[in-house]
Each structure stands twice: as structure tokens, then as C-alpha cells.
Amino acid sequence: MGLYSEQRVDQLIDECTKTALQQIIGPFGLSVAMFDDRDGGAVDTTHNAREGFMSDELKADYEKRGEYDAQKSREVHSAKAYIERNRELGRQKENGEGINAYSNKRISRNAKTDLDHVMAAKEVHDDRARVLAEIDTADLANLEENLQLTLQHTNRSMKQMPIDEYIEKLEREKPQRQARIKELEGKKDLTDKERKQLENLKEEEDFDPEIARKLDKQARKAIEKAEDKAYYKFIKKDKNGKIHLSKFAKNQLKAGGKEAARNAIRAALGELLVVLVNQTFLEVKAFIKERKQATGNVFVEIQNRLKRVVAKVLAKLKQWEENVKNMAEGFISGFCSSLVTTLINVFAMTAKRFVRAIREGIFSIIKAFNILFFRPMEMTEEEAMKTVIKLLSGVAVTTLGIAAENAINTFIQSVPLVGQFASIITPAVMGMLTGVAIALISYYVDMVFHFAKMREETFKELLNAGKLQGVYAELLTKTGEGFVSMGEAYERMIETNAEVLYSLDEVEVSGARILRAYSSVNMTGLEVSRGNEILQRVMSATSSVRIGLADEMVATRAWAASRKKA
Numbered sequence: 001m002g003l004y005s006e007q008r009v010d011q012l013i014d015e016c017t018k019t020a021l022q023q024i025i026g027p028f029g030l031s032v033a034m035f036d037d038r039d040g041g042a043v044d045t046t047h048n049a050r051e052g053f054m055s056d057e058l059k060a061d062y063e064k065r066g067e068y069d070a071q072k073s074r075e076v077h078s079a080k081a082y083i084e085r086n087r088e089l090g091r092q093k094e095n096g097e098g099i100n101a102y103s104n105k106r107i108s109r110n111a112k113t114d115l116d117h118v119m120a121a122k123e124v125h126d127d128r129a130r131v132l133a134e135i136d137t138a139d140l141a142n143l144e145e146n147l148q149l150t151l152q153h154t155n156r157s158m159k160q161m162p163i164d165e166y167i168e169k170l171e172r173e174k175p176q177r178q179a180r181i182k183e184l185e186g187k188k189d190l191t192d193k194e195r196k197q198l199e200n201l202k203e204e205e206d207f208d209p210e211i212a213r214k215l216d217k218q219a220r221k222a223i224e225k226a227e228d229k230a231y232y233k234f235i236k237k238d239k240n241g242k243i244h245l246s247k248f249a250k251n252q253l254k255a256g257g258k259e260a261a262r263n264a265i266r267a268a269l270g271e272l273l274v275v276l277v278n279q280t281f282l283e284v285k286a287f288i289k290e291r292k293q294a295t296g297n298v299f300v301e302i303q304n305r306l307k308r309v310v311a312k313v314l315a316k317l318k319q320w321e322e323n324v325k326n327m328a329e330g331f332i333s334g335f336c337s338s339l340v341t342t343l344i345n346v347f348a349m350t351a352k353r354f355v356r357a358i359r360e361g362i363f364s365i366i367k368a369f370n371i372l373f374f375r376p377m378e379m380t381e382e383e384a385m386k387t388v389i390k391l392l393s394g395v396a397v398t399t400l401g402i403a404a405e406n407a408i409n410t411f412i413q414s415v416p417l418v419g420q421f422a423s424i425i426t427p428a429v430m431g432m433l434t435g436v437a438i439a440l441i442s443y444y445v446d447m448v449f450h451f452a453k454m455r456e457e458t459f460k461e462l463l464n465a466g467k468l469q470g471v472y473a474e475l476l477t478k479t480g481e482g483f484v485s486m487g488e489a490y491e492r493m494i495e496t497n498a499e500v501l502y503s504l505d506e507v508e509v510s511g512a513r514i515l516r517a518y519s520s521v522n523m524t525g526l527e528v529s530r531g532n533e534i535l536q537r538v539m540s541a542t543s544s545v546r547i548g549l550a551d552e553m554v555a556t557r558a559w560a561a562s563r564k565k566a
Contacts, residue, residue, distance in 0.1 A: 041341040042255035043248075046129040046227050048345055054128060062131045068122040072137060076121045081142035086115040089149040101148035101215060103206040114155035118146050118219035122160040129224070133231040134247065145222035148215060153200045154207065163216040167209045177201050232346070256338040263334025263359065264327040271326055272316055279312045329370065333363035357402045364395045386449055393441045401434035 041048075044058050054062065066072070076082065092098050098107035107113060117124070124130060124141040158166045170177075184190060184198040234249040245253075283305040317323070337359040344358075368391040375384045408430060412422040 041345045042259065042338060043251045043342045043345070044132055045342065045345045046132060046224070046231055047347060049128040049132045050224075052128070054132075058128070058132055062128055065125070065131050068125040068137070072125060073121065076117075076138045076141050079138040079142050081139070081144075082115065082147065085142070085144060085147045089113075089115060089147075093149070098149060100154075100206070101150050102154060102212050103203075103208050104211055105206060107149070107151065112152040113149055114152045116148050116150045116155040116158070117141055118148055118163065118215050119223060120158075120160040120162065123162060124223065127223075127227075129227045129231075132247075133227040135227060135230050140223055140226060143219070143222050143226060146219040151203050153203050157200075157204070163212050167207075167212060170204055170207060170209075173204075177204060181205065252339065252342055255342075256335045259338040259359070260331045260334035263337070263363070264331040267326045267330030267363075268323055271323070272313060275316045276309065276313050279309045283309055329366055330363065333366045334359070336366070337362040357399045360398050360402070361395045364391045364398075367391055382449060386445055389445050390442045393445070397434050397437045397441065401430050401437075405430050 042055075044055050048054070049058065089098065093107055093111075093113060094109060096106075096109060098109075098111075098113065099105070100107050101116070119141070121137065121141040124146075125137040127140075130137070130140055161169070181198065181201050184194055184201075187194070190198065231246075231248050233246040235243050236246045237243055287301065287305060340362060341358050368388045371379070371384050371387050371391075375381070379387075405426060409422050409426040412425050412429070413419040418425065
């Protein structure tokens with residue numbers, strides 16, 4: 001374990017150096033130098049256009065839009081949609097059903113009315129999103145939601161003012177207006193001019209800000225929806241009915257292709273630069289360390305070391321399969337990051353540093369996806385999982401680093417003398433910090449997997465030991481059962497021997513009686529002396545057997561007793 005820890009610390013230092021170099025050269029170096037990131041991304045969106053973030057192309061188109069002059073006003077008010085809407089609301093007024101949109105009060109048949117653009121036609125004309133979507137002012141301004149019936153004085157007093165601005169004007173003038181209304185209503189006889197003024201003042205007093213804001217919101221929502229629908233298309237038809245790529249599709253393909261190509265070059269170039277710088281550092285370190293013992297020509301030694309550096313770079317160049325793979329991953333991630341950035345900017349504007357964070361994140365995620373689902377043959381499943389975790393951790397650290405870059409840059413700018421070099425120092429500082437952080441996380445991931453593997457192996461050993469103990473216990477149990485069976489067998493043997501001994505005792509007793517009977521009779525005359533000798537020998541053999549069985553039974557009983565005790 002001690003040796004392992006030392007090896008890992010040495011490896012950690014090397015990884016810190018290499019990862020710091022990769023970060024300085026990659027996200028904080030080549031990425032900044034090669035990509036002209038801007039707030040809102042490379043592709044114009046209607047959301048960003050409304051917020052004032054436009055590409056140079058859109059800025060040029062916006063400058064060419066022309067002024068909202070009398071001619072443009074006539075085009076708007078003579079458009080078919082405007083005339084039809086005016087005619088429809090005019091019929092409602094003649095039928096006594098006309099409603100003032102801004103007060104929700106009925107309009108008399110004889111009242112002078114106008115068809116008002118809730119969002120002023122001039123404001124529609126100057127809308128940057130309209131220019132981006134390439135919609136004619138008359139078509140967009142004359143949407144049904146943007147055309148409302150109101151009294152003539154209200155429409156003409158608003159002029160080109162937005163609703164909120166007109167409401168503020170009415171609020172400012174409210175005290176004077178109410179005082180003038182009270183004054184005119186107190187007069188017995190009013191001139192035609194005073195009567196008209198009182199009518200207009202009451203009309204302004206009836207103006208309902210809440211209703212007006214609601215109508216304004218609905219109108220703007222409808223206009224924005226129309227702009228989005230017109231712009232976010234991949235194909236569209238021209239006036240002649242021919243189908244071609246839309247402006248949005250062309251912009252996205254152009255930006256995505258440019259980003260993909262640059263990212264592919266950056267991926268390949270970054271690997272070569274990391275090898276070049278890292279090998280140069282190693283040779284310089286070795287040169288300084290070994291120079292004290294060296295006795296040769298210093299220039300020859302430097303030349304040899306430079307040759308080794310060049311050889312390392314050339315060897316990296318020859319690994320064409322890996323280089324092509326890196327470029328392919330860079331190309332795909334570049335195009336995907338451009339698309340993701342655009343999708344985000346459809347709804348919310350991204351700062352340029354987060355455009356870079358998205359690019360770096362997509363690049364690492366694609367690498368992780370490739371390793372996870374297309375794992376190289378020489379890589380184990382555990383190694384693949386570790387690499388994926390390291391890549392995703394790197395995404396998080398790099399994103400945090402990019403987010404903090406602005407704060408670090410501001411701090412460095414505030415330092416006397418050093419501040420003028422902030423643009424050079426900041427990428428180096430952030431690259432080193434994020435590189436060291438990523439290397440430390442990688443070290444921690446390796447240690448976690450290492451100790452997890454150790455715990456797994458220890459558990460397996462304990463499990464195997466437990467299994468062996470179980471087998472041993474089972475063998476002991478079977479052995480014990482065998483001894484019990486043997487004891488029972490010996491018990492039965494003892495019982496059998498006892499029975500045999502009893503039988504032999506009976507035989508011996510009977511034989512003794514016979515011998516006594518024979519001894520009292522003179523058998524010579526009867527010629528049975530030979531039978532006596534045979535019977536005597538049988539009795540003697542029986543006695544020997546009896547003695548042997550008795551001894552064996554004693555020994556068996558002693559052994560059985562010792563086994564039971566065990």
C-alpha cells in the first residue's frame with residue numbers, strides 16, 4: 001500500500017502537469033484564439049434580436065429597413081387585413097354593438113372612432129425580430145390581435161407611443177385632468193370647444209390601464225409568435241412557389257459547419273501542442289537535473305533533446321487513426337454545440353463565455369458517449385467507467401472555471417502593473433486551476449475504484465473462508481455421525497458377544513455334567529473312551545473362545561465409552 005501510494009502521488013503530479021497544459025491550450029487557449037464567440041451565439045435568434053444582440057449581417061439588414069414615413073404608413077393603413085378588420089368593427093358599431101377596447105364601454109353610433117394598432121405600426125416596423133424574420137411591416141402590424149376599435153381622440157393622442165408610456169402620461173396628467181373636468185362640469189353654458197374638451201377628458205379618464213396592458217400583451221405575443229413561425233423554418237417557398245432553405249437553416253448550417261471545422265482542427269492541434277509542450281518541459285527538467293554530471297558539449301546535448309521532442313511530435317502525427325478519431329469527435333461536438341447554443345438562445349440569451357462552456361461540455365460528453373458505448377477492445381469495463389466519470393467531472397470543473405473567468409480577470413486587472421497583462425495571465429491561471437482540480441478529481445476517482453476493488457476482493461476472501469469453514473463443519477458433523485453409528489454397532493456387538501458368552505457358559509456347564517457322568521462309569525467295556533477324548537478337547541476349545549470373547553467385550557466396552565465421551 002505504501003508503494004502504491006508513492007506511485008500514485010508521482011502519477012498525480014504528472015497528471016496535474018499534463019491536465020493543466022491541456023486546459024491552458026484547450027478551453028482557455030486555442031478555444032479563445034480560434035473561436036470568435038459572442039453573446040447570444042453565432043446564429044441570430046428572434047429572442048436575441050429583440051434584446052438587441054445581432055450579428056453584423058442582421059445589423060446591416062436592420063439599417064436598410066428604411067424609416068416609417070408617410071408612404072409606409074399608407075401601405076399599412078391600406079392593406080387588405082386592415083380594411084377588412086375596420087369594416088367588420090364598423091358594422092358592429094352601426095348595429096349598436098361597438099365596444100371601446102380600452103374602457104370596455106359601449107360606443108354610440110354617432111361617436112367618431114378609429115381602428116388602433118395596439119403595438120404601434122412604427123414600433124412594429126422598427127422591431128429587429130421582424131427584420132430578421134423578413135416579414136413586411138403591414139402584414140405583421142395588421143394582425144387581428146393588434147387591431148382594436150377605440151375612440152378617435154384616444155387613438156390620435158397615443159400617436160406612436162407604446163401602451164405603458166401612454167399610461168404613464170395619463171397618470172401624470174390625472175390631477176389636472178380631474179380638476180378641469182370638475183371645472184367644466186360646474187359651468188352652466190359650455191362652448192363647443194369646451195364641450196369637446198370635456199368629452200375628450202372624460203374619454204381619457206375612462207381609459208383602463210389594466211385592460212390596455214392585457215390587450216398590449218396579447219398583441220405582442222401574437223406578433224412574436226408570427227415572427228418565430230416565419231423565421232424558425234428549415235425550408236420555405238418563395239413568391240414563385242420554389243422550395244429552398246430558409247434564412248435560419250442557412251445561418252445554422254453555416255455557423256455549425258464553421259464551428260465543426262474549427263473544433264476538429266482544435267482537437268488535433270491541441271493534442272500535438274500538449275505533446276510538444278509537455279515533452280519540452282520534461283527535456284528541460286532532465287537537462288537541468290543531469291547537466292551537473294554531464295561532460296559533453298552543451299549545444300550537442302540541447303540539439304539531441306530537441307530532436308527527441310520533434311520525434312515525439314512526429315510519432316504523435318503518425319498515429320493517424322487516433323488523430324482522425326479526435327478530429328471526428330471535434331467535428332461532431334462542434335456542430336452539436338453550435339446547434340445546442342442556438343436552441344438555448346431561442347428562449348434565453350447566452351453570454352459568450354457560456355457558449356465556450358457549452359462547446360467544451362459537448363466535446364467531453366461525446367468522448368464519454370463514445371467510450372461508454374464503443375469501448376475499445378483493450379479497455380476493461382472498469383477502466384471505461386472511470387474514464388467516463390473523469391470526463392464528466394472535467395465538464396463540471398471546466399464550466400465552473402469558465403464561469404469564474406470573468407471574476408478572475410477583473411481581479412487581475414485591478415493589480416498594479418500586472419493588470420495590463422490580464423488577457424494573457426487569466427487563461428493561464430484558470431487553465432492551471434481547472435487542470436489541477438480535474439487531476440485531483442481523477443486521482444480521487446482512481447482511489448475510490450482501487451479501494452472498492454480491494455474491499456470486493458477482501459469480501460470474496462472472507463466469503464471463501466466462510467465456505468471452507470462450512471465444509472469443515474459439515475465434515476466434522478459427518479465424522480461425528482460416523483462415530484455415533486460405530487458406537488451403536490459396537491453396542492450391538494457387545495450385546496451379541498454377551499449372548500454368545502452366555503451360550504458358551506451353558507455349553508461348558510452341560511459338558512462338565514457329561515464329563516462327570518462319564519467319569520463315574522467304566523467306559524472301557526463300552527468302547528467310548530475315544531468319544532471322551534473328543535468331548536474333552538471341545539470343552540477346552542470352548543473355554544479358550546469364551547475367554548477371548550470376554551476379553552474382546554471388555555476392550556470394546558472401554559472404546560465405546562471413550563467415543564461417547566468424545
